[in-house]
Amino acid sequence: MxxxxxxxxxxxxxxxxxxxxxxxxxxxxxxxxxxxxxxxxxxxxxxxxxxxxxxxxxxxxxxxxxxxxxxxxxxxxxxxxxxxxxxxxxxxxxxxxxxxxxxxxxxxxxxxxxxxxxxxxxxxxxxxxxxxxxxxxxxxxxxxHWGLYYNKALFQRLGLNPPETWDALLEAGERLKAEGITPVAVGTKAGWTAAAWFDYLNLRLNGLAFHERLMRGEVPFDDDRVRAVFEHWQQLVKGDFFLQGHAGMSWRNALPFLYRGHAGMMLMGGFVKPQFPDSVLDNIGVVRFPLLQSTRGVYENxxxxxxxxxxxxxxxxxxxxxxxxxxxxxxxxxxxxxxxxxxxxxxxxxxxDSIDEQGGEVLAGADGYSQFFDRNTPRALSNPAMEVFVDFMSGKLSLDKALAQLEGLRVAVFGPISNQARLIE
Missing domain, CATH: 3.40.190.10 (Periplasmic binding protein-like II)
Structure with missing residues (x-):
C-alpha cells in the first residue's frame, strides 16, 4: 500500500x-x-x-x-x-x-x-x-497519548531523569520539593484531570482487562486491587506532590507552573501541546506514566x-x-x-516535532489502549466519581471513605455484586 x-x-x-x-x-x-x-x-x-x-x-x-x-x-x-x-x-x-x-x-x-x-x-x-x-x-x-510532561531545563539543572518507575517518581518528587518546587502541576476543577491519575494507577497495577471490568461495574470499588490503587495515590497526596489549591484551578491555569519551572511534571494528554507558548516547546518533554508492575503489560490511555x-x-x-x-x-x-x-x-x-514523536513513542510502546474514565462509564457514575477523586486528591476524603463512596455510586448505577460472585472473582 x-x-x-x-x-x-x-x-x-x-x-x-x-x-x-x-x-x-x-x-x-x-x-x-x-x-x-x-x-x-x-x-x-x-x-x-x-x-x-x-x-x-x-x-x-x-x-x-x-x-x-x-x-x-x-x-x-x-x-x-x-x-x-x-x-x-x-x-x-x-x-x-x-x-x-x-x-x-x-x-x-x-x-x-x-x-x-x-x-x-x-x-x-x-x-x-x-x-x-x-x-x-x-x-x-x-x-x-497521555503522558508525564516534564520541564527539561529544570530536570537537567537538578540532575534528574524523567521517572520510568514509581520509585523514581517518588525520588524525583522529593528532590523537587527540596528545591521548593511543586512536583506535579494539576488543575482538577473539571474533575477529569484527577480521573487520569486513577486510570493510570489502575492500568499500571491491575492491567487493562481488570480496568475495563471495573468501568463496566463488574468489580466492586472496595476490592483490594482498587484499594492498592488508592494506597499508591495516597503516597503522593500525603507527600504534598500536587499543586496546592488545584481543586479550584483549571488545567490551563496550572500549565504555566510547569513551563515556568514552578512545578516539575504534569500528567496530561497530547491535546495540551497547542496551549504551550511556542517559545517553551523545546523545553517540554513527555514520557509514559511510570511503571509499577514489571510483569504487567503496559497499557495507555x-x-x-x-x-x-x-x-x-x-x-x-x-x-x-x-x-x-x-x-x-x-x-x-x-x-x-x-x-x-x-x-x-x-x-x-x-x-x-519532538513532542509529537515522543507522544507517538508512548503509544507505540503500549500493549493495549484504554479510553478515558469519563468516556468508559455512565455519567451517573463518572461525574460524581470524579468529584470523589478530586476530594481524595485534595485531602478532604480518607482512603476508606473514598472507596465507600465510589462503591455506593457503583451499586446505584449497576446494582450489587453477590457474595458468590465476589468469591469467584
Whole structure:
C-alpha cells in the first residue's frame, strides 16, 4: 500500500486555501456542531471547514462551537430533543458513544466505510473502539497519548531523569520539593484531570482487562486491587506532590507552573501541546506514566475522537461527504500536526516535532489502549466519581471513605455484586 508523506510546506498549503466567495443561495446547508477547548483548536476547525467548502462549493457549512464542559452537558439533549439535530457532530469513543448508538441516536455509516475502503486505512485497534457490535459509528479523526510532561531545563539543572518507575517518581518528587518546587502541576476543577491519575494507577497495577471490568461495574470499588490503587495515590497526596489549591484551578491555569519551572511534571494528554507558548516547546518533554508492575503489560490511555452523523440529520449525504474528507490522509496529517495529536489513518507518516514523536513513542510502546474514565462509564457514575477523586486528591476524603463512596455510586448505577460472585472473582 502506498504511504502518504507530508512535508510541513505541503501541510500548510493543503489547509490554507481561502474559502470560495460563492453566494449562499442554492447551496445545501450542512449543520456542524463542534466541541472546542481553546482558541487554537477553534482556528484549526475553522480552517478545516473553509478548505472543505472550497472543495465542495455546493455545501454551505454552518457551524456552532461550544466549550467542552458545556458541550458534554448538552450533547444528549441535542440528539434526543424536539429541535432538528445537527448533520455532523463530534464525540469520543467509549461507553457513551456506544450508548448513543445502542439507543438509535447515531446513523450507521457502513456504506461510507465500504466506499472509502476504511477497513484497510484504520488499524484494528482503532476500528474496534469506533464500532459497536462490529458496526462503525463514525470516522476517527484523532487519537492521542497521555503522558508525564516534564520541564527539561529544570530536570537537567537538578540532575534528574524523567521517572520510568514509581520509585523514581517518588525520588524525583522529593528532590523537587527540596528545591521548593511543586512536583506535579494539576488543575482538577473539571474533575477529569484527577480521573487520569486513577486510570493510570489502575492500568499500571491491575492491567487493562481488570480496568475495563471495573468501568463496566463488574468489580466492586472496595476490592483490594482498587484499594492498592488508592494506597499508591495516597503516597503522593500525603507527600504534598500536587499543586496546592488545584481543586479550584483549571488545567490551563496550572500549565504555566510547569513551563515556568514552578512545578516539575504534569500528567496530561497530547491535546495540551497547542496551549504551550511556542517559545517553551523545546523545553517540554513527555514520557509514559511510570511503571509499577514489571510483569504487567503496559497499557495507555489513548482517547479517540470521532465525527458522526446523528440519526435525525437533515442532510446525511452532505454529512457523509464531510466525514469522507475528514478521513483523508491529507486532512488527518494537517489536523493532527496542528493539534499535537496522532492521525488514525495509517497512510499518514513523516510529520510532527519532538513532542509529537515522543507522544507517538508512548503509544507505540503500549500493549493495549484504554479510553478515558469519563468516556468508559455512565455519567451517573463518572461525574460524581470524579468529584470523589478530586476530594481524595485534595485531602478532604480518607482512603476508606473514598472507596465507600465510589462503591455506593457503583451499586446505584449497576446494582450489587453477590457474595458468590465476589468469591469467584
Amino acid at each position: 502506498p504511504v502518504f508523506r507530508c512535508t510541513a510546506a505541503l501541510l500548510i498549503t493543503i489547509m490554507t486555501i481561502p474559502a470560495l466567495a460563492i453566494a449562499k443561495s442554492g447551496r445545501e446547508p450542512l449543520d456542524v456542531v463542534l466541541m472546542v477547548s481553546g482558541g487554537e483548536q477553534r482556528q484549526v476547525y475553522m480552517e478545516l471547514l473553509r478548505s472543505f467548502e472550497a472543495q465542495h462549493p455546493h455545501l454551505d457549512v454552518r457551524h456552532r462551537e461550544y466549550e467542552q464542559e458545556n458541550y458534554k452537558a448538552n450533547i444528549e439533549s441535542w440528539l434526543t430533543g424536539d429541535s432538528q439535530a445537527p448533520d455532523v457532530m463530534f464525540w469520543f469513543a467509549g461507553h457513551l458513544m456506544d450508548d448513543f448508538y445502542r439507543k438509535g441516536l447515531i446513523r450507521p455509516v457502513d456504506d461510507l466505510w465500504q466506499a472509502q475502503n476504511w477497513d484497510t486505512v484504520f488499524p484494528e485497534s482503532i476500528r474496534r473502539v469506533v464500532s459497536f457490535a462490529g458496526q462503525p459509528m463514525g470516522v476517527p479523526i484523532a487519537y492521542y 489513548a482517547p479517540t475522537d470521532i465525527f458522526f452523523i446523528p440519526a435525525g440529520a437533515d442532510n446525511p449525504e452532505g454529512a457523509k461527504t464531510l466525514l469522507a474528507y475528514m478521513g483523508e490522509p491529507e486532512t488527518q496529517a494537517w489536523f493532527n500536526h496542528r493539534l499535537g495529536t496522532t492521525a488514525p489513518n495509517i497512510n499518514v507518516t513523516g510529520y510532527g
